[in-house]
Amino acid sequence: MATTLSRSVDSRPTRTQRGVLQRLRISLWMPPLVLISVLALAWQVTAVEMPFLLPPLQDVAATLATELPYYLQNAGITLFESVAGLAIGFVVAFGLAVLTSESAVIRRAVMPVAVVLNVTPLVAIAPALVVAFGFGAAPKLIITALICFFPILINTATGLRSVPQQVLQVYRTVRASRLELLLHVRVPSALPYVFAALRIVFPLSIIGAVVAELSAAGATGGLGTVISTASSMNQLAVVYASIFILALLGVALLGVITLVERRVLRWHRGTTD
Amino acid sequence: MNAGVRLHGVRKTYGDGTVALDDVSLSVPPGRFVSLIGPSGCGKSTLLRLVAGLEAQDHGQVSVHGVSPEDACAAKLIGLVPQTPALLPWLDVLRNVTLPRRMNRRAAARRAEIAGVEARAVLQEPDMLSLLARAGLAEAVHRLPSQLSGGMQQRVAIVRAFGLRPDVLLMDEPFSALDEFTREALQEQLLDLWDELQTTVLFVTHSIQEAVRLSDTVVVMAPDPGRVVDVIDIDLPRPRGQQLLEQGRFHAYEDRVRNALRGAWRVPGAA
Numbered sequence: 001m002a003t004t005l006s007r008s009v010d011s012r013p014t015r016t017q018r019g020v021l022q023r024l025r026i027s028l029w030m031p032p033l034v035l036i037s038v039l040a041l042a043w044q045v046t047a048v049e050m051p052f053l054l055p056p057l058q059d060v061a062a063t064l065a066t067e068l069p070y071y072l073q074n075a076g077i078t079l080f081e082s083v084a085g086l087a088i089g090f091v092v093a094f095g096l097a098v099l100t101s102e103s104a105v106i107r108r109a110v111m112p113v114a115v116v117l118n119v120t121p122l123v124a125i126a127p128a129l130v131v132a133f134g135f136g137a138a139p140k141l142i143i144t145a146l147i148c149f150f151p152i153l154i155n156t157a158t159g160l161r162s163v164p165q166q167v168l169q170v171y172r173t174v175r176a177s178r179l180e181l182l183l184h185v186r187v188p189s190a191l192p193y194v195f196a197a198l199r200i201v202f203p204l205s206i207i208g209a210v211v212a213e214l215s216a217a218g219a220t221g222g223l224g225t226v227i228s229t230a231s232s233m234n235q236l237a238v239v240y241a242s243i244f245i246l247a248l249l250g251v252a253l254l255g256v257i258t259l260v261e262r263r264v265l266r267w268h269r270g271t272t273d
Numbered sequence: 274m275n276a277g278v279r280l281h282g283v284r285k286t287y288g289d290g291t292v293a294l295d296d297v298s299l300s301v302p303p304g305r306f307v308s309l310i311g312p313s314g315c316g317k318s319t320l321l322r323l324v325a326g327l328e329a330q331d332h333g334q335v336s337v338h339g340v341s342p343e344d345a346c347a348a349k350l351i352g353l354v355p356q357t358p359a360l361l362p363w364l365d366v367l368r369n370v371t372l373p374r375r376m377n378r379r380a381a382a383r384r385a386e387i388a389g390v391e392a393r394a395v396l397q398e399p400d401m402l403s404l405l406a407r408a409g410l411a412e413a414v415h416r417l418p419s420q421l422s423g424g425m426q427q428r429v430a431i432v433r434a435f436g437l438r439p440d441v442l443l444m445d446e447p448f449s450a451l452d453e454f455t456r457e458a459l460q461e462q463l464l465d466l467w468d469e470l471q472t473t474v475l476f477v478t479h480s481i482q483e484a485v486r487l488s489d490t491v492v493v494m495a496p497d498p499g500r501v502v503d504v505i506d507i508d509l510p511r512p513r514g515q516q517l518l519e520q521g522r523f524h525a526y527e528d529r530v531r532n533a534l535r536g537a538w539r540v541p542g543a544a
């Protein structure tokens with residue numbers, strides 16, 4: 001859109017130059033690359049000066065390269081815990097959101113409890129859950145589900161009630177049933193809100209799984225377990241290698257959800273852009 | 274006669290003591306085109322909501338084809354065109370106009386139980402397509418609402434209501450957000466469709482010209498409390514093309530409505 005405007009401005013690059021620049025997308029990857037380089041340099045300087053603070057980057061790369069299967073196996077465990085926990089939290093929260101949007105009584109009952117749950121530092125429950133459920137997958141799934149629960153509940157409930165009054169009136173005059181309204185009008189209206197919640201909740205689910213693993217270091221493994229074991233043995237490179245993989249996991253999950261959202265909410269992009 | 278729309282001694286108040294409608298009686302024979310006009314807050318939308326069964330009156334009776342608004346809605350006798358198009362943004366035009374027909378499928382059986390209402394076959398998809406074409410939407414059938422102009426969206430909303438083959442069509446200022454040219458074109462298309470499907474229409478408007486042009490009868494209302502102050506029959510030939518708008522007898526009707534409205538502005542009790 002700016003191409004036609006900028007043609008008259010002499011100091012701007014010519015159109016062909018602009019074309020090349022745009023194709024390379026330099027403006028897209030240059031700034032983060034510069035920042036990352038600066039950070040990496042600062043990291044290396046720190047690692048050399050104070051080796052107890054940070055491990056040299058080549059050590060991190062070395063452990064990743066030599067023990068990749070070990071990291072991938074543990075990443076798989078953490079990924080499973082976070083996605084399964086999120087799925088459980090999603091089903092419960094979505095179901096409750098539907099119930100609260102259909103019944104004022106249920107809404108009044110559920111919402112205060114949900115808000116209390118939200119302000120409770122759920123991470124602090126993790127040790128108690130380990131005591132209660134042992135070192136298996138259960139406490140990890142519960143923590144993750146709890147952390148994901150509230151954003152999904154609130155967003156979905158808001159979305160289900162976001163249908164404009166006049167739309168509801170049109171479908172009420174043909175006596176659409178509650179189920180028909182829910183399936184054809186309310187749930188589709190809520191989808192943009194649901195995806196907004198998912199974008200918040202996917203990174204949270206990894207945090208939930210890792211925190212649960214940290215406080216229940218043991219049998220089932222996972223990157224959280226790797227981190228807590230390695231840090232007790234002063235293996236900083238292993239700790240940061242695990243953190244690096246966790247970050248990659250988060251980015252990958254966010255990428256997946258963005259792709260799905262693009263497909264499902266094609267209609268919505270036109271209305272907001 | 275119990276057909277058409279009837280209100281008798283209807284009163285509606287809201288929680289804060291606003292008397293939206295006070296002792297309103299109105300009888301609309303089937304197939305008539307009736308406009309409601311009056312200052313803001315005189316209860317026009319409230320009246321439509323009562324007829325649509327979206328709210329209940331405090332006193333009096335409202336009936337549609339001799340049955341309550343609730344039963345009329347259950348039999349899908351009523352189509353509503355709200356002030357905004359109220360389309361579903363994720364459905365294309367065709368799906369938007371067909372969705373209300375696919376809901377409440379027992380309506381046909383209920384319809385048969387109401388005396389004086391002919392059993393009508395539900396419009397099939399080809400009929401909807403031709404209806405869309407008649408409204409100038411043939412090209413837009415598979416577009417999303419966000420890809421349409423305001424006037425096109427409003428036409429979709431009208432086709433959606435007509436597609437139900439309603440016995441009563443309720444329209445709340447459907448053209449108020451449109452420019453003058455679009456508005457006149459849509460008036461023409463509305464009359465065209467109405468002529469073919471012969472439904473009873475209650476049409477809320479703020480435009481005197483629009484009311485006179487479209488209607489068999491103009492109902493003038495006044496606020497505080499909301500009431501009917503005048504009922505003016507428009508005895509002009511149809512079809513009412515552009516040239517009619519310049520004729521003296523058209524202006525005479527406009528003046529009558531304007532005078533009635535002027536009276537409506539005068540608040541009772543004020544000096």
Ligand SMILES: Nc1ncnc2c1ncn2[C@@H]1O[C@H](COP(=O)(O)OP(=O)(O)OP(=O)(O)O)[C@@H](O)[C@H]1O
Nearest residue numbers: 287288291292293312313314315316317318319320
């Ligand atoms: N849900 C409501 N709660 C409280 N008061 C209401 C409600 N709906 C309408 N009213 C009041 O009832 C009166 C009539 O409202 P209504 O919307 O029927 O007027 P209207 O003639 O349609 O006005 P307009 O031309 O501005 O649309 C107004 O005084 C309004 O404030």
Ligand SMILES: [Mg+2]
Nearest residue numbers: 317318319445
């Ligand atoms: Mg109104």
